[in-house]
């Protein structure tokens with residue numbers, strides 16, 4: 001990584017036959033090879049350039065992209081909320097440019113395994129190049145070319161991590177692929193996708209501990225006489241939803257409850273007082289609703305699980 005005096009970063013692959021050319025001047029790679037990390041070298045026009053091995057963060061921000069990527073701001077929380085641990089088997093889709101895959105591989109370590117389902121050959125190739133350039137030793141990574149909406153072959157997977165347009169299509173397929181206690185996690189950029197995904201998980205009795213959130217990061221300007229937030233920030237990237245695969249609930253799902261009771265019936269139940277008891281009696285169950293939470297049938301048509 002070459003960094004100029006204004007902090008501008010440029011990723012370079014060292015090759016003794018090449019010359020690094022930039023607006024600051026030229027420098028043969030042979031001058032850089034063998035130098036200590038963090039060294040400052042002068043170009044032929046006398047301008048100073050700082051050289052460092054890229055961190056994973058810097059590499060992701062500077063590598064070639066053929067798709068939108070997940071930024072380090074979200075990759076960090078994904079790794080912890082998804083509980084990605086050394087030795088785990090993780091299935092991800094799609095691979096895009098490989099940014100998230102790099103974070104997953106780093107967290108999985110050499111004993112873990114990553115399987116990436118990807119629809120497009122060109123993106124699979126781009127991601128593979130990006131990953132090999134940073135982690136040439138990552139032999140525990142397999143890219144499977146195909147449509148994950150058509151099915152998941154793997155079983156007893158520890159984690160499933162998704163970054164694709166319709167993750168709700170994977171909710172039902174992911175449950176039999178995940179081991180009990182396994183984690184489903186998906187990243188989506190819009191609130192409409194977030195709502196549809198969260199509801200699909202809530203309606204599936206095989207998932208519990210469903211949580212959705214976003215991460216905001218604000219950088220600060222710090223100088224001798226001024227300490228304040230930077231004027232500009234990335235206000236939005238995407239939402240993260242996670243859920244845990246558990247044995248199926250026996251109580252009815254929200255979708256089933258809503259299918260059973262018409263709006264008129266709910267109005268009638270409401271006037272009878274103890275709605276939960278009434279529901280339990282009618283459905284022959286305990287009155288439990290989505291995700292083990294009570295469903296308030298007194299709210300009307302737009303009621304949400306609490």
Ligand SMILES: C[S@@+](CC[C@H](N)C(=O)[O-])C[C@H]1O[C@@H](n2cnc3c(N)ncnc32)[C@H](O)[C@@H]1O
Nearest residue numbers: 069070094096097098099100118119147148163
């Ligand atoms: C936004 S990109 C993923 C970016 C990636 N997470 C990264 O950080 O670089 C979305 C990817 O999902 C892939 N995709 C979309 N639908 C898919 C499907 N049904 N099955 C497999 N991959 C799919 C796209 O081809 C694309 O590569």
